[in-house]
Amino acid sequence: MQSTLTRAHVVARSPCSTRYAPPAATQRRRGVQVSSQSKRHASASAHPDSPPRSFADPSRPDLFYHLLDSHSPDSSTAALRTPLPLPAFALSFLEHAPRTPTSASVVGWLPAVSGAEGDAGLNDFKENPLFRDVMHRAIREGLEQDVDDIQRNAALQLQSGWMHIHDERNIPAMGRVGDPDDIIASVLVEEGKILPDTYQPMPAYRIATADGVLQLTEGLAQKLREVLEAAERG
Template sequence: MQIISATTKFGLALRWRPPSRTLIIPPLYRPRPILYVPSRRRFNSTSDSESSPSFTDPNRPDLHYHLVNPPTPLSKDAPAFALSFVVESPSRSTVLGWLPAATTGNDHEAGLNDFVENPEFRTLLHQAIQDGLREKVDDVQIGGAIQLGNGWMHIHDERNVPALGRIGDPDDIIATVLVEDGEIRAETYQAMPSYRICTSDGPTQLTPGLAQKLKTMLHGQGRAKSERG
């Protein structure tokens, strides 16, 4: 590296060296899943809405949007999108919630603040998670219990996992369960009332084993509805 020396009229020696190359490490960026808001569409007739009744979220392959004709839980006159983890047309209890669909004469774009939760889905969600913990279907939760050893363990939503040793946001803590000697006591499962099905980070996202358990239960609900006619 070249060093240039110079002497001022006061006899002071000055030295200049070119700045060395410094590796700049950008701050850690962790992309978070967000709720995909369907593009604006105009629905003027039943035939138009039936031409594309459902589609998959491009950011969440497990999440599907189903067009529901009015009346809906949101409006007597306007269609809505029912969000579900089920590909087929879902029964009401398997719907996470609803987003308004664009309608003629309405310039409002549907967004996160327009999401309306389905209370029936919350009941199924907690049942699936508790059953999954009892059946030991999820390696992530099993590993967390082993690491904890003894105490209460939070079941966090995967859409916003807290840093190691930190407590997650109340909106993202699905439930809490007692762990004894590294074993989850599923009978102590306590649902957290502060948990939200959908936040700015997106809708519910479970660890793989619990997600599969929930999906199986939702499909079972759909089959039961079909058999009842």
């Protein structure tokens, strides 16, 4: 079993005093991409005898692609500053399709490309601004409810100081502070206890990077799914 510090690193400093730790070059080969398999799903979905319009990412079974087009329920994207070109994939941690293309449960969108048009990648990803707020609320509530063993044990080891909540897609080396793109938030720890009221989102955090889409520790990931389901129910 991995030690806690390889899963959730801690720092006894101000949450804003982060240093850049260059990730390994091999890690940068991963990323946000609509694969050829995804494109085959999208193409087939245009026909009556097509397979389901929603499917899991082959390398991230907790991440789902939902095909959106002009025939999708409430296909309007007027709520966005820049209208979303359809067809597109809505990325979500929920297995079922969102109620609307701009639901808070949608992490973001990728164009539904096909054939010779090539793969859609990180530069094509459009973040859903509504999702970020829900994500931070879910993490804060998860810390309040003490739902995550990794974060709890990290606080016990730190005892006192600021603890970073790192994205699991790119865990920093032992004793190093992670890439600012991968630090979701920071929270103060006193006497081995997390103080959820001190939760501070990190402005530099990115939902999607070359290392992939948001990946939380198990307890926080489950809490996020619960909050997203509640948001979908309205």
